[in-house]
Amino acid sequence: MKGTDVVDVVIAGGGIIGLSLALELRLRGLSVTVMERGQAMSSASWAAGGMLAVNDPQNPPALMPLCVRSWDLYASYLDRIESLSGLRVPLRTRRTLQEPKSPRTSNGLATTAEIAELAPGLYPEGHSFEWLEEGSVDPNDLREALPAAVRAAGGKLLETTEVLGVESTVSGVHVQTVRDSISAGMFVNCCGAWAGGQRWGGVPVEPVKGHMANVRCDPNRLRCVVRTPKVYLVPRGDGRVTIGATIEQAGFDEVVYEAQIKELMDSALLLLPEATIPSPIDAWAGLRPGTPDGLPILGAAKFEHCWHATGHYRDGILLAPVTARVMTQAMLGETPDVSLEAFAPTRFES
Ligand code: GLY
Numbered sequence: 001m002k003g004t005d006v007v008d009v010v011i012a013g014g015g016i017i018g019l020s021l022a023l024e025l026r027l028r029g030l031s032v033t034v035m036e037r038g039q040a041m042s043s044a045s046w047a048a049g050g051m052l053a054v055n056d057p058q059n060p061p062a063l064m065p066l067c068v069r070s071w072d073l074y075a076s077y078l079d080r081i082e083s084l085s086g087l088r089v090p091l092r093t094r095r096t097l098q099e100p101k102s103p104r105t106s107n108g109l110a111t112t113a114e115i116a117e118l119a120p121g122l123y124p125e126g127h128s129f130e131w132l133e134e135g136s137v138d139p140n141d142l143r144e145a146l147p148a149a150v151r152a153a154g155g156k157l158l159e160t161t162e163v164l165g166v167e168s169t170v171s172g173v174h175v176q177t178v179r180d181s182i183s184a185g186m187f188v189n190c191c192g193a194w195a196g197g198q199r200w201g202g203v204p205v206e207p208v209k210g211h212m213a214n215v216r217c218d219p220n221r222l223r224c225v226v227r228t229p230k231v232y233l234v235p236r237g238d239g240r241v242t243i244g245a246t247i248e249q250a251g252f253d254e255v256v257y258e259a260q261i262k263e264l265m266d267s268a269l270l271l272l273p274e275a276t277i278p279s280p281i282d283a284w285a286g287l288r289p290g291t292p293d294g295l296p297i298l299g300a301a302k303f304e305h306c307w308h309a310t311g312h313y314r315d316g317i318l319l320a321p322v323t324a325r326v327m328t329q330a331m332l333g334e335t336p337d338v339s340l341e342a343f344a345p346t347r348f349e350s
Contacts, residue, residue, distance in 0.1 A: 007031040007156075009331070010175045010184040012163040012200075014040035016139075016320045017309055018190030019146045019157070023080070024324035026153040028332065033184070034155060035177060037162035037194075041143040044192050044316060047212060047286025049234050049244045050092070050137045051225055052318045057101040059315065060294045062342045067315070069338050070322035074135065077321035085148035089141040092237050096136075096225040097122070097129040104128060121221025123273050127228060136225050138236050139317060165199060168304040186331060188307045193252070193287035195310035201301045204348050205311050207252055207287035210245035211260040214282040215268055215275040217241050222272060231267035240282075241275060243268040256285050288313050298327060298343040307331060308345050 009025055011018045014036025022032045034040075052074060053059070054067040078089045095118060097110055110129045115122055147157055158177075166187050167174045173187040189200045196205035216239050226233040234242040246260050261283045269275055291297060291311035296319065301308050309327045312319050326336035 005033070005180075005182045006184070007033045007182065008185045009033075009188065010035060010163075010173070010182060010186075011188045011190050012175075013190035013192060013195070013310075014147070014157060014159065015043055015045040015190065015192050016041065016142060016146065016316055017192070017312060017323055018188070019150050020077070020320040020324040021188060021190060021309055021327050022150050022155045022157075023084075023146075023153055024328045025331075026150070026155045028328055032155045033182065034150065034157045035161040035163050035175070036157065036159050039159050040147045040157055041139075044286045044288055046139050046143050047210065047284055048139045048317050049212065049232060049242055050139045050317050051096070051227075051232065051234055052135045052137070053096070053227070053315065054134055054318065055098070055132045056227070056314075057098070062295055063315070065338045066296070066319055066322050066326075066343075069325075070319050071134075073321035073325060078137075081142070081145050081149040084152040085145040087141070087145035087148060089137060089145050091135040092138050093136045093223065093225050093235060094133070096132040096134045096227060098132050099127050099129055099228040101229075104130070118224045119222050119226065121217055121272055121274050122226060123271060127271075129226070134225070136234050137317065142317075166303070166306060168306060173305050186305050186307060188309055188327070188331075189301065190309050192310060192312075192316070193289045195289055195297075195308065200308070201303055201306065201345075203297050203301075203308055203310065203345055204292055205289045205297065206249070206291075208290035208313065209248040209250040209253065209285055209287055211248075211256060211264060211285045212242060212244040212283065213261050213264055214240045214242055214278065215265065215272070216278055217272055217275040221274060226271060228267075228271070231264060231271070233268055233272060241268075241272065252287065254285050254287060256283050289316070292348065296323070296343050297345050298323065299330060299340050299345050301345055
């Protein structure tokens with residue numbers, strides 16, 4: 001075992017959670033190395049819809065304080081990434097038409113005239129919508145900018161570097177990778193859908209597959225996110241409209257299946273009849289990190305000097321800034337902005 005480098009923190013996982021945490025730790029003066037088994041930002045962080053869905057009625061109520069704090073932090077988070085990387089990451093939309101969970105009287109619902117203003121291409125027949133003041137980003141923008149920002153801040157990002165094991169010692173950890181070993185003060189598991197399993201101390205994270213696709217539409221015909229229980233539409237502002245997403249227990253299968261994409265396209269085209277399907281079809285599938293209670297896992301692991309920041313399920317893009325903030329605070333022994341009690345890894349221990 002070579003074991004040469006020594007850093008304050010090693011993070012396993014170069015997705016949006018691992019990289020955002022690396023950035024925050026760097027800005028607090030810690031040396032950080034991120035180890036990513038493939039390419040940074042190439043799994044769920046890239047496959048995501050990018051909705052900053054603070055008020056999605058599908059979210060568990062206990063998630064709300066994290067969602068609200070993260071949305072508060074979002075503008076400064078994007079500014080920081082932009083100023084470090086020199087790459088712009090704009091909010092692509094600023095409002096959402098959400099179909100309420102249970103039917104409502106017209107009170108508080110979006111009017112036909114309001115819908116026609118921001119979404120003239122929408123065919124809302126049979127649906128009712130309310131307005132939510134929520135943004136969205138295009139994960140493709142973050143894919144380049146976030147790794148560049150981490151590097152510009154002095155963080156080390158090692159791609160194609162799988163962590164094979166972590167050993168706790170009295171004063172820190174030894175992290176064994178496919179080609180080397182490294183000593184660190186702390187280790188954080190940010191491995192997304194791959195964060196479960198004994199290697200990391202057995203947190204119950206399971207992959208939840210989502211099929212997604214892009215259709216095309218005149219950008220002026222849809223300028224807000226539209227969300228129904230069946231499908232969501234996220235316009236990117238350049239003619240692409242990202243549609244999603246299935247929710248499937250399919251293990252680590254990332255293959256794209258025609259039947260699931262067709263079903264998504266059918267639902268999307270009922271809402272946005274003038275959208276066209278590109279040829280060849282632009283479709284993909286990603287694996288969300290699911291947990292038994294739908295809440296992320298944030299806090300100290302059962303091994304000394306080890307931490308988990310994973311299990312963000314459908315909200316990793318939204319929750320990246322707050323996760324970076326509260327994990328940094330917890331790791332430095334400070335009181336986190338949001339209580340982490342509901343998200344403690346220990347909640348699954350019997
Ligand atoms: N973030 C939306 C989804 O997981 O489908």
